[in-house]
Amino acid sequence: MAEEVKTPAPPPPPEGEKKPAAEKPAAAAPAAPAKPAAPAKPAGPVPVPWTSPLVEKYRSQYGSGLDPLTYLGQNYLSVDRSLIPDILRLLRDEEQFDYCVDITAVHYPKREKQFDVVWILYSFPRNERVRVKTQIADGASIPSSVSIWATANWLEREVFDMFGIKFDGHPDLKRILLPDGWNGYPLRKDYGILQQDKEWVQINLGIESGQ
């Protein structure tokens, strides 16, 4: 990891503001594979291509559906949605990524494919982490990975609870942190921080508002 202490000068100018920041690392990724010469260090670090035997192997197999990058020493794969089940299974079965650390999502409302779904994986034998990312549109579903890692059960339920992303083949996909009858998905960007399901609160708690 870069040990040099940096005063982070205001980084990539155009995406400086908050909302349009939608086009960020992931979205910026397609632009990156141009594979520029090694880590040029401008204002801030930028994702650079990730090269390793693992990557080469899958690169040749899946071609452009796969986009391996490294940012600040952390590797991730941007994967086309259609390849997700295959890639995840291969990562576990062949590459020994036997521990699914976390599954989460990021919402980019301005983008056409609104959601990034992120798998954070870890391999005990290799002592190595990798993130797998894919983009899906609102309302689209994604194959569940419960059959690959049992731990995905609750993690996917939480993603469903917070973002409304459906996981096909999940054994028991329902809300986990919020009450069953709740409307709305609070971690979407269009869900205000003070917003809540007034109707649910009035019916179930018998109060006007939870605020």
Add this chain to the structure above:
Amino acid sequence: MSFPANDRTNLELETPDKPYLDSNELIINMGPQHPATHGVLRVILKLDGEKVLGTECVIGYLHRGVEKIAENRTYTMFNPYVDRMDYVAAVSNGLGYCEAVEKLMNVEAPARAKYIRVILTELNRIASHQLWLGTHALDIGAMTPLFYTFRDREEILKIFEKYCGARLTTHAFRIGGCQYETYAGFEKDVKNFLTFVAPKIDEYETLLTTNRIWLERTRNVGVISAADAIALGVTGPVLRASGVQWDLRKAQPYAAYSEFDFEIPIGTNGDTYDRYLVRMVEMRQSLRIIEQAVNGIPEGPIMGKVPKVIKPPVGEIYHSIEAPKGELGYFIVSDGSTQPYRLRVRPPSFVNLQALDIMVRGMLVADVVAVIGTLDIVLGEVDR
């Protein structure tokens, strides 16, 4: 097992045409108000007599939307919020968050700050394990250890209070280092604590380790194999008790951990007793780390070169530390502004709690309580 999705409180059971004297399954609702669910966990138990046929955890009673709050606060403003997740190990939460943001900004805390962080985090680990031991023993019916552990945990909280003014939700660290220099006599206090607490840990062990009833209540209870533990993403002492020697402090050292000599205890059976032993050894290992750290603490600045306004560059980072309960991870997506675009917490308790079901199937009601205790969950972190 399936419960009606929207009607989980309806505990009435259908009795189809069964013989007159046939008994049926009992569904009992443990929690959210229950002495042994460590807060507001609700477990629906499906019982055959006292035997557990299945469980379902209903969580979220303490959900505060921490991740949503993070998106609406600046990096600095969000720092105290992380203490409120695992409020038993607030220092660890703060360490994980600060290191994650530092990593995202590509800065590093100075060596002295790192040492202070290690000392406080390890003290916090002992405090967390002490609280776990007390409540776990109380769940199994041994009242006395609770008071012993709380008596000794008090000494740790006193050090925290003297250091940063808060006892529980400490907010001890800042992004880039520590805000406070150690107070005069800090090292002496810590060293006194080391000599004070070592015999106290022996005392807990005298009460429990060879106690026949304790052995019977914990051995072969809530067994989880290494393969299951890995598949379920279980981390921390629970994973190590199953025989996987994996600790982030060793595997991917952060702060100053690479400079200390300590061991990672592992168990063999993956049962409640092994988890108990692993945590007991961990407390002693923490003492070792603290001793080395307090003896070798370097002079120097405590705050790295970070700007007044924290504004990490566009990018994303995942950073995790070994919290007392397991792997505590922060996945931060930055859009270059002063607020995180997305901040995801990977809570160890939440993931570990998922293992409850397979750990208690086929066991008795009393074991459910023991297993909830041995998983060492904190509902503030499970529900966030």
Add this chain to the structure above:
Amino acid sequence: MNPALNSGLNSALNSGMAPVATPWFFYALAGLAVASGLAVITRRNAVHSALALIVTLLSVAGLYLMLYAPFVAGVQIIVYAGGIMVLFLFVIMLVNIERASKERRFNSIWPVGLAAACALMALFVSAFVKGRALFPDRMMTLPESSNTQQIATMLYGEVGPKGQYSIGQYTLAFEIASLLLLVAILGAVIMTKKKI
């Protein structure tokens, strides 16, 4: 042995005090036994029936005491009221009461029950008519002392000169009672085992 240890009967008689067994006690206990006995068969709720049965058993124990049979009374309490009824309740609590109370109460075996009740009634009437003549006098000597030898004597007759017990006159009844228990055990096994 210490004279103070003599049985209640002797001391009560010797000291010339009025015996405890006043008619009032008898009528109270008998009335209680009958009333709670009726409650046993009329209550729809099985637990209420069981509780009423306990009261019956206790009042019968009281009647035994009035007959100067404290040992039998003690055994009645410890075995029936304390042991068997707890097991009864244990089982009844596991039964779905709501369902049970809706069951049809008079089912097809009621003629058998009626016949059994009539037979029992006839027995009682005959006992009442014939009175004491039916019972051997030995019966009265039974409870004078609690010592085990006498109980053994009651059940198995006098101890023979060579230390062997001769078979007493109540052995048949005793063994029939144990047969009854065996039947009960078998019945319990059949009811609980779904497949044998």
Add this chain to the structure above:
Amino acid sequence: MPDFVMSYLGSTVTPGEAGNQFWALMYVLIIFAGVSTAVICMNWIERKALAHFQVRLGPMRVGPHGLLQPFADALKLMLKEDIIPAEADQFVFWVAPLIGLLAAFTVYTVIPFGPSQAVSDMNIGILFMLGVSSLGVLGIVVAGWASNSHYPLIGALRSSAQMVSYEVAMGLAVVSAILMTSLNASGTGTLSMIGIVQAQQQQGVWFIFKFFPLGFIGFLIFAIAMIAETNRAPFDMAEAESELTAGYHTEYSGLRWSLFMLAEYAAMIAVSSIAVTLWLGGWMRPFPNLLNAPAWDFIFSLFPGLTFLGLTAITFVGVARMPAQSFFKIQRIGLAVFAALLGFIALLLLVIAVAGRSADGRLLARFSEGIDYVYWFVLKVAVFMYLFIWYRATWPRYRFDQLMRVGWKVLLPISLGVLVVTAIVGVLVS
């Protein structure tokens, strides 16, 4: 009337035996009041002792050293709203605590605090005790069922299974002790509680030491089973608060709840009394045969007074150690008054002991003797009470199946073995 009173005081048999209904009634009242007081004291002692086991102080606010705490608790419980759940079986819910209480208190009719200090000396005394104390479980079972709630039901089921199992081992241990009463010239034993103690007196040995270690093993089995019988830690399955919230009395509150507690503590004292009577020589002072000179009698008769004197001294130390702030003034006075009360009792007891010895009056001598008997009996029971607290502070709770296993697979075979071996040894010896 005074003649009537005096004439009884000199008698040597229990009121039940003498057919003296007035005195029987008085005894019943005295025992009821005494046991209730003992429960109140036990409540305070348990809280304080448990607190000191656990490095805390326990009640300190209500009265000096929390001495008035039990009364405050009692008042609170009596004034609390008495809630009966809507779905509960009203009548059974109402009657359940009474069953437990009745069973616990009825036992005391046969407990011999002295050779004549008992309500009645039934010739089936021990059988009666076991029988009636086994009725106590009915209260628990019925309470659990009537609450119409899952936790109490499970508590009740556990409790009934537990009681029935441990009663077997307990009964066999008792039988082995009763067997020892028959080791005399006539070869007849006794079930009378007073007779059992007298048998120990005649044989010159407490049954705990008889045929060592047979008597001791029997005693241990009883001592374990009696904890299970009274639902105390580590066998408190029925009310395991961390598993079943409060077990069978989850739905109870206020006075009704306190009746359960009263019954539990009364039952604890009752089973301890059985153990003391059967194995520890009941009312007998230590070494009654070895040190039987009148001088020894006199020395031992000073013990009650000396005990109270010791308590007085401790209390005065407590008064002296009170903080000097004016805030503690009332507490200090209160404690001093309490110490004075104890000192007065001590003085009274000493005077009675001395006067009883020198007095030619039969009455005072008998009275002094009676105090001795009760003192030694209560002292032995108190040891058990302390053990109950100690167990609770030390041990985790057994799991239900382990409890059953201990009962059936460990205690039962051992108690059977002890019974058989006692019988064989008894035959061989006599």
